[in-house]
Amino acid sequence: MKPLSLDKVYQLIEPGPVVLLTTAFGGKPNVMTMSWHMMMEFTPPRIGCIVSSADHSFTALSKTGECVIAIPSADLAEKVVAIGNCSGRDTDKFAEIGLTALPAEEVSAPLIGECFANLECRVVDRDFVERHNLFVLDVVRAWHDPKQVAPKTLHHKGYGTFSVDGEEITLASKMP
Amino acid sequence: MKPLSLDKVYQLIEPGPVVLLTTAFGGKPNVMTMSWHMMMEFTPPRIGCIVSSADHSFTALSKTGECVIAIPSADLAEKVVAIGNCSGRDTDKFAEIGLTALPAEEVSAPLIGECFANLECRVVDRDFVERHNLFVLDVVRAWHDPKQVAPKTLHHKGYGTFSVDGEEITLASKMP
Numbered sequence: 512m513k514p515l516s517l518d519k520v521y522q523l524i525e526p527g528p529v530v531l532l533t534t535a536f537g538g539k540p541n542v543m544t545m546s547w548h549m550m551m552e553f554t555p556p557r558i559g560c561i562v563s564s565a566d567h568s569f570t571a572l573s574k575t576g577e578c579v580i581a582i583p584s585a586d587l588a589e590k591v592v593a594i595g596n597c598s599g600r601d602t603d604k605f606a607e608i609g610l611t612a613l614p615a616e617e618v619s620a621p622l623i624g625e626c627f628a629n630l631e632c633r634v635v636d637r638d639f640v641e642r643h644n645l646f647v648l649d650v651v652r653a654w655h656d657p658k659q660v661a662p663k664t665l666h667h668k669g670y671g672t673f674s675v676d677g678e679e680i681t682l683a684s685k686m687p
Numbered sequence: 688m689k690p691l692s693l694d695k696v697y698q699l700i701e702p703g704p705v706v707l708l709t710t711a712f713g714g715k716p717n718v719m720t721m722s723w724h725m726m727m728e729f730t731p732p733r734i735g736c737i738v739s740s741a742d743h744s745f746t747a748l749s750k751t752g753e754c755v756i757a758i759p760s761a762d763l764a765e766k767v768v769a770i771g772n773c774s775g776r777d778t779d780k781f782a783e784i785g786l787t788a789l790p791a792e793e794v795s796a797p798l799i800g801e802c803f804a805n806l807e808c809r810v811v812d813r814d815f816v817e818r819h820n821l822f823v824l825d826v827v828r829a830w831h832d833p834k835q836v837a838p839k840t841l842h843h844k845g846y847g848t849f850s851v852d853g854e855e856i857t858l859a860s861k862m863p
Contacts, residue, residue: 512789512798512800512805512830512831512832513830513831513832513833514828514829514830515804515829515830515831516829517730517731517732517826517828517829518729518730518732519829520732520806520826520829521726521729521732521863523704523758523804523806524703524704524706524724524725524726524732524734524756524806525703525725525726526703526704526840526842526852527700527701527702527703527704527725527842528699528700528702528703528842530700544862546726547725547726547727548700548725549700549701549703549723549724549725549735549736549737550697550700550701550722550723550737551723551737551819551820551821552819553694553697554693554694554696555693556693556694556696556697556700557819558700559725559735559819559821560725561725561726561727580700582699585856588856588858589858592858592859592860595860595861595862596859596860596861596862613688622688624688628691628699629688630696630699630700636818636819638814638815639814639815642812643727643728643733643735643812643823644727645727645735647819650693650696652690652693653690653691653692653693653695653696654688654689654690654691655688655689655691656688656689657689663850663853664702664850666702666703666704666842666852667862668855669863670857670860670862670863671857671858671859671860671862672855672856672857673855673856673857673858674839674840674852674853674854674855675852675853675854675855675856676702676842676850676851676852676853677839677850677851677852677853677854678850678851678853679844679848679849679850679851680761680764680848680849680851681846681847681848681849682764682765682768682847682849683768683772683847684768684771684772684846684847685771685772686720686771686772686843686846686847687697687845687846
């Protein structure tokens with residue numbers, strides 16, 4: 512084993528599926544890309560995520576306590592990167608990038624029509640927001656697009672490099 | 688969009704790289720598989736992870752405040768599943784499964800010689816352990832095996848099905 516610089520570590524751990532996080536505040540929908548998230552509980556599904564206080568979405572998420580986590584397939588890679596390359600402060604990302612905002616049922620934030628799955632979420636624990644920018648979300652309603660069969664997700668490896676889901680293998684696991 | 692059952696949501700969000708978490712307590716090394724983790728800070732790297740209080744590793748991690756996150760390539764898939772299919776309560780997993788425990792520098796938990804990266808971690812925030820089984824870890828030393836070139840990681844999709852890293856794409860991103 513050779514030493515690895517600590518500033519490269521996130522490229523090893525971050526590669527969960529890249530997701531999009533939508534919010535709506537003051538009638539304005541917005542969307543950001545996100546890779547720093549994890550499951551915290553199975554059912555009802557609980558998700559932890561880091562939204563930097565420097566992100567424009569931070570205010571909307573804090574004020575409304577609601578968001579949608581939309582999961583793009585790799586076909587949307589260019590849009591995913593475009594979403595991350597601009598800010599909702601000065602850009603209507605839905606119009607500019609060409610994303611379809613669909614109404615959610617339980618939250619004010621929109622679903623994204625192009626994504627293969629959309630999770631309506633409510634903030635249930637804010638106690639780690641100030642210290643770690645960590646929001647704890649419960650998924651209250653989930654949607655998928657049955658027309659997108661076996662979608663492949665993106666995993667960010669840093670600086671715009673993504674690995675796309677490849678081969679699938681199944682082994683006899685006792686774990687859910 | 689069609690409704691998706693809430694008990695399937697983790698299969699969408701969990702697919703970060705499957706990692707192994709080692710501990711050592713009372714002179715006994717142990718290892719578990721883990722997919723519920725996320726980056727929380729770039730440098731020094733901070734990682735959040737969920738270790739269930741039902742897991743044997745929970746006690747060792749709580750008592751010692753130290754662990755190693757070891758990252759296996761897809762070549763180790765069978766060992767990864769075997770690690771998850773038994774418990775350190777009654778099994779010496781390193782001997783049984785054939786894993787090489789190497790001494791770490793800063794923590795008591797061992798590195799795993801077969802993994803392409805090993806991250807020595809210290810628990811820095813326990814305030815969410817009781818409520819969420821969430822440990823906040825700082826990586827204090829990181830190692831990689833230069834002989835493993837472009838290793839492909841595993842992403843668990845539930846019930847022993849994994850997607851393996853496939854094609855790699857690079858787009859002009861402003862994000863690190």
